[in-house]
Amino acid sequence: MNETASPKEVMAAAIAHDLKDGQWVEVGANLPVPRAGALLGHLHHGPNMTVMIAMTKAYLRDTPVIEEFEFITDVGAMQWSEAYYQHDQLLNNQRHRANGVFFCGGIQIDRFGNSNMIGIGSDYKNLKFRGPGPIGTTNATAQNGTWHLVTNSHDPRVLVDRVDYISALGYGRGEKNLREDLGLPNGGPSSIITPLCVFDFDEETRSARLKSVHPGVSVDKVVESTGFSIIVPENVPITAGPTAEELVLLRTRIDAKGALRG
Amino acid sequence: MNETASPKEVMAAAIAHDLKDGQWVEVGANLPVPRAGALLGHLHHGPNMTVMIAMTKAYLRDTPVIEEFEFITDVGAMQWSEAYYQHDQLLNNQRHRANGVFFCGGIQIDRFGNSNMIGIGSDYKNLKFRGPGPIGTTNATAQNGTWHLVTNSHDPRVLVDRVDYISALGYGRGEKNLREDLGLPNGGPSSIITPLCVFDFDEETRSARLKSVHPGVSVDKVVESTGFSIIVPENVPITAGPTAEELVLLRTRIDAKGALRG
């Protein structure tokens, strides 16, 4: 574990460590942390991962330096393509998602792992802040075999007790067997990954529990930066950041321009 | 009107005469009469028809002699292609059918324009004759703006009072507004085209009515060859077969090998 890793590099490593070879993952544009995490998993231990990037199915392990692309439609990214994906065809079919991993953002994320991309304010017709819309988060969090919540803002206004609108369902209000009763194909979010820490979810209450804090971050710092009441176990380990080998992959091949270090 | 036209050439002309420029028509393999009719309409007065042939969208007016192809998947037919159609995509979308024309066969066709492709016999689990299956006739007769029944066998065993199984719905048993009540998008079959005659359907009873007899065919011959009771108007015109110009198109460009004359 390399102590010099930046918080975003630690986040990327946390994502990569959870990825398994053979899984299916979509890499969006303008999401540097999940991008780097997915590519790190692919380069490090995922030669058989299906990596969907910039509207192509790509194999990137032969690419010495993987340039960032600014737009999801960047044709430059098609240099790696083994197949195009046509967006409507991708969404018209869902079976491949059973083996998929998804990273869900949110303008609000709550202690039960629900995400809100719609807006902030109690009156939907007169929102204080209008969000971007659900994009594909409602569906992707229902369909993928594994999913995580990810935020770059560990802030009490983002990590709230209860989101104003649920656009992606986590564990609701912690009801027993909620997802099974609704017939949703996966068991719910695995974790919330932030610049300070990783949360998982208590098996009984389904409420967020501190799983690890990033190097140099105190539990108190996490508690004061979080807008909901956290379950804090007796021993909170330090998040395993990138190994020396992984840090080299990140800094020389995946994030050569340093988006994660800025 | 050329007196030398064969019965199948007359059928093809009857089909062509009813086609309008701009319509959408699928040309199957191994269906020489609808094939010739559709191509005659296309060559004669349909430069803007959308002709779907052998899994391509084709424009054939520049082709001096349009060879028959034996198989719907014949790659030779792709010489005319402006686009492939992928069979699942064709069926997953239906709006283009509003302007479409379809020709429906049947192992039985009844006086109300219902077609049976399933089998003959009252016990479905022990059929006397197992048919090929509905193929796409159930859907195509519901979706296309215009459709006709076509048979090469004007025979009391084919043209029956009541089909054993309805796989493509015509006018049911003549119930008032049946198709509207079911919410079907088109108004029902326009005609039954046979080697002897053309039937249309009485506006009140929805039962088959003799519209025209082919050159040289008597009304009595039609009556005795038909398994259902026909509405026979006072004056039954002769079917307008191919004009001299159309017969040249048929014999030199569409059916050079004479499948319609055999």
Next chain:
Amino acid sequence: MGGETVSDVRASRIVEVEEAAAAVKDGMTIAIGGFINSGHPMAIVRQLIKDGRKDLTVVGAASSGLETDLLIAAGVASHVISPYVGAEGFAGIGPAFRKAGQDGLIDIFELDEAHFYAGLRASAQRVPYNPWKAGVGTDLPKVNPWLKEYRDPINDELLIAVPAINIDVAFLHAAVSDIYGNVQHNGTRYGDISMYNAATKTYVSVEKVVSPERIKADPLRTSIPGATGIIRAPYGSHPYSADGYYVPDAEHINTYLAAATSWLKTGDRAELDAYIAEFITGPADHADYLERIGIRALLSLNEF
């Protein structure tokens, strides 16, 4: 019958942008193809604003970009059906979309991209709705009552019924077409084909009109086999990219964003109206618009 209806010439489907835009009447539902910062039929979008169209329901792409934001900003859109309106790195959320959403100036049909395509498919398939699993247990059916939770007729499973999204006129931008409306995209086609299949009419602006022979040389590439009309529009997606032709014009996009953000932040439309006057209502036509952008700026977008 026979001889009297002979028509010998296959009709060209090339139309002017004004004719394509004239297919739209106030109150209609239109779709705008492309994806975030790419592939939008901007010459047509500008014409719709010039024409003063009103009360349109705009079906943006599954991820729509600032073309939809602009139609909101210009007062053309009264309803928006899109799971996202933004510009990736340029702006996470479209400023006019934010403003209009916050102030209730438009109705937003809240939905996921999977619902979006389920609704387009329903229109294409002529069924009143399509079922979808995801969305049950979320607030989407609460904020959008058109997404109806129900029990399925076979397994009694809880599902979402997504109603058909019926499009009167779809507008797309692609690489090439012949004069008969056989369109080919470069590379991925975003969700354009699903809009075409759900629409009564589809007009496509293209970078280049090519010979029928070129289309027939690779019919597998034909993405839209029967466009209602084709508009010749080189740089027709500017300021957004056209795959294989040019990249997004960051400077121009930021000019628009500044103007729209000023409206969002201050409520004052002056900057936004100036943008619209300069680049939309001012230019006589598409070429005049491109003149205002300048050939030097356009050529700078050609490397990638």
Next chain:
Amino acid sequence: MGGETVSDVRASRIVEVEEAAAAVKDGMTIAIGGFINSGHPMAIVRQLIKDGRKDLTVVGAASSGLETDLLIAAGVASHVISPYVGAEGFAGIGPAFRKAGQDGLIDIFELDEAHFYAGLRASAQRVPYNPWKAGVGTDLPKVNPWLKEYRDPINDELLIAVPAINIDVAFLHAAVSDIYGNVQHNGTRYGDISMYNAATKTYVSVEKVVSPERIKADPLRTSIPGATGIIRAPYGSHPYSADGYYVPDAEHINTYLAAATSWLKTGDRAELDAYIAEFITGPADHADYLERIGIRALLSLNEF
């Protein structure tokens, strides 16, 4: 974490036909791609018969050909889901399909090709069913109670609910693939892609395995981007055609038809069993099968 799970080699997906066929257990649902007289994975079909598989539900193509008829004739299929089983000009109706249908030897899932794809889509989309309009008022729901007439939850319109057609293993035949399972068809792809999308596993036999570079030279052509396994099988669709490689072998098809028709007409399986012994259970492998066909016969199919 990290270092200990490193795997450095991308796995080849090339498998032998025996391994692909071994993915099927008695009682499973399999799909066979292609269309009437073209594109069927016959090396695999013959292996399934050799393996003595039983009680399979066979999802034939939307128009299936004699590959499905053969699986019925050989006693492998107990259920058939296909809107048509026949051979166009060779035979309007498959003889074994007719025989088995008339004598109640198999269950036939009666449906239109539009229902067929609606059911495959439901499986691909992980919904229990998809709605379809056509079929209301016909006898299809009577002879096939799985097609259920119901009233839709939005407009109370009468519709048909087509249940998901879930496929355990799909078998396809295509032109080329790389060793990683990126498959490209020549030209149209029939309904093969819809089977792939509805299946848990998909094995594709190909005429030729090509380099990854050749696939990447034209990624738009990739039709199946993630086959479970690839089987090298030149002439793998024989006696049916492979687009761009060879045409149907009319003589061999007629040999099969004569054998199956003899069973249909007389009830005597002798001719049919002799055909199966000669061309299916007899040959040691696919190459041995091709030897029995003979190189002269195979080469005669190469012109079209």
